[in-house]
Amino acid sequence: MNNTTPDGAVGDLAQIHASVRALCAAFPGAYWRALDRERGYPSEFVKALTEAGFLSALIPEQYGGSGLSLIEAVAILEEIHACGCNGAACHAQMYTMATLLRHGSAAQKTRWLPLIARGELRLQAFAVTEPTSGSDTLALATTARREGDHYVINGQKIWTSRAEHSDLMLLIARTTPRELAKTRSHGLSVFLIDMRLAQGAGLGINPIRTMMNHATTEIFFDDLRVPAENLIGEEGEGFRYILSGMNAERILIAAECIGDARWFIERAVAYAKERRVFGRPIGQNQGVQFPIARAYAQMRAAELMVREAATRFAASADCGAEANMAKLLAADASWAAAEMCVQTHGGFGFAEEFHIERKFRETRLYQVAPISTNLILSYLAEHVLDLPRSY
Numbered sequence: 001m002n003n004t005t006p007d008g009a010v011g012d013l014a015q016i017h018a019s020v021r022a023l024c025a026a027f028p029g030a031y032w033r034a035l036d037r038e039r040g041y042p043s044e045f046v047k048a049l050t051e052a053g054f055l056s057a058l059i060p061e062q063y064g065g066s067g068l069s070l071i072e073a074v075a076i077l078e079e080i081h082a083c084g085c086n087g088a089a090c091h092a093q094m095y096t097m098a099t100l101l102r103h104g105s106a107a108q109k110t111r112w113l114p115l116i117a118r119g120e121l122r123l124q125a126f127a128v129t130e131p132t133s134g135s136d137t138l139a140l141a142t143t144a145r146r147e148g149d150h151y152v153i154n155g156q157k158i159w160t161s162r163a164e165h166s167d168l169m170l171l172i173a174r175t176t177p178r179e180l181a182k183t184r185s186h187g188l189s190v191f192l193i194d195m196r197l198a199q200g201a202g203l204g205i206n207p208i209r210t211m212m213n214h215a216t217t218e219i220f221f222d223d224l225r226v227p228a229e230n231l232i233g234e235e236g237e238g239f240r241y242i243l244s245g246m247n248a249e250r251i252l253i254a255a256e257c258i259g260d261a262r263w264f265i266e267r268a269v270a271y272a273k274e275r276r277v278f279g280r281p282i283g284q285n286q287g288v289q290f291p292i293a294r295a296y297a298q299m300r301a302a303e304l305m306v307r308e309a310a311t312r313f314a315a316s317a318d319c320g321a322e323a324n325m326a327k328l329l330a331a332d333a334s335w336a337a338a339e340m341c342v343q344t345h346g347g348f349g350f351a352e353e354f355h356i357e358r359k360f361r362e363t364r365l366y367q368v369a370p371i372s373t374n375l376i377l378s379y380l381a382e383h384v385l386d387l388p389r390s391y
């Protein structure tokens with residue numbers, strides 16, 4: 001599988017892949033299986049990644065980070081998943097960075113980024129989705145009302161992952177009622193919430209148990225007062241600001257899917273060589289080989305789109321189409337590889353000790369989050385192919 005690692009800038013990227021692999025070796029399947037059973041948070045894993053500097057990869061050097069680009073961030077998250085670990089415990093620190101770096105003020109960056117880079121503060125929560133708006137982000141109903149030098153926040157978010165394991169949260173809320181907004185996408189604003197101060201002072205968090213271990217929650221805002229200096233950029237422009245974060249999120253999660261696909265394929269190849277039925281390795285049968293080969297081809301093709309999207313993002317070029325296609329193709333590739341891997345393992349694919357059923361549950365999420373497959377297809381139909389708007 002050596003040729004599945006990025007071979008463009010072999011030097012640095014190969015080194016990143018190797019360092020991540022070395023770190024992940026200390027967190028084998030048994031570690032993740034135990035956490036999965038109790039729905040525990042992988043604190044030791046996140047601590048190790050933080051101490052090694054991987055989670056501050058995107059923070060500029062002047063603020064204490066490594067100043068790397070999304071291309072290197074892709075390599076980090078892909079390799080975490082290819083090793084059988086899971087970056088979902090901490091990937092938000094990378095994708096929320098785009099909003100803060102591109103739209104935060106110099107004062108905000110100076111105040112927050114060094115603390116995040118040193119691992120003293122965690123920025124792991126990104127609160128967009130609401131129970132009633134779902135995929136229709138512009139319909140979100142959480143409000144932020146200006147009162148003197150504060151904003152007062154009321155409403156509810158759902159599926160805000162890692163809120164219990166984060167000190168800061170990036171929140172999008174409505175500051176102008178929808179009917180008074182200048183345009184369809186105007187009137188939303190982004191805030192950086194200090195959750196250490198907010199909990200018990202207007203912010204409530206409820207964990208939601210899901211089919212995989214994901215530390216996700218619902219959040220309630222009841223007259224939460226947030227200093228106006230925590231507004232990111234200009235009031236009303238928040239939707240535009242989170243779009244850059246959402247492109248980064250789609251590309252990084254696509255990279256995780258590539259890593260998952262690599263893991264499933266590696267497992268399937270090893271098992272198909274070793275498992276003997278009817279007096280020969282099952283992998284000698286083309287009926288077993290072909291789905292593995294197909295999953296491999298699908299993964300490699302998706303990987304090219306992930307690289308293309310990351311390269312465009314890193315160059316600050318338009319990358320909406322590529323970020324969406326990368327997410328679509330990589331999520332399909334990881335899901336196809338997961339399905340193939342279960343089938344290759346027969347009954348053992350369902351046994352917890354093989355880890356495949358757990359990874360299968362984990363990778364299923366990416367058909368739905370952070371954006372569902374249908375919504376990507378409708379983006380491509382409307383914005384790339386110029387077909388009539390469907391919603």
Ligand SMILES: Cc1cc2nc3c(=O)[nH]c(=O)nc-3n(C[C@H](O)[C@H](O)[C@H](O)COP(=O)(O)OP(=O)(O)OC[C@H]3O[C@@H](n4cnc5c(N)ncnc54)[C@H](O)[C@@H]3O)c2cc1C
Nearest residue numbers: 126127128129134135159160161214369370371372374391
């Ligand atoms: C484990 C988990 C973690 C998450 N973490 C976060 C997080 O940290 N922060 C956050 O903000 N959100 C998070 N999410 C939310 C996630 O982004 C949403 O679930 C996702 O965007 C889909 O929204 P929805 O669940 O409301 O589905 P809905 O919008 O209700 O859609 C339901 C189904 O209908 C389809 N559909 C809807 N409208 C159309 C249409 N016009 N045309 C065709 N099909 C359509 C969708 O594709 C989908 O399959 C998470 C979700 C999960 C499950």
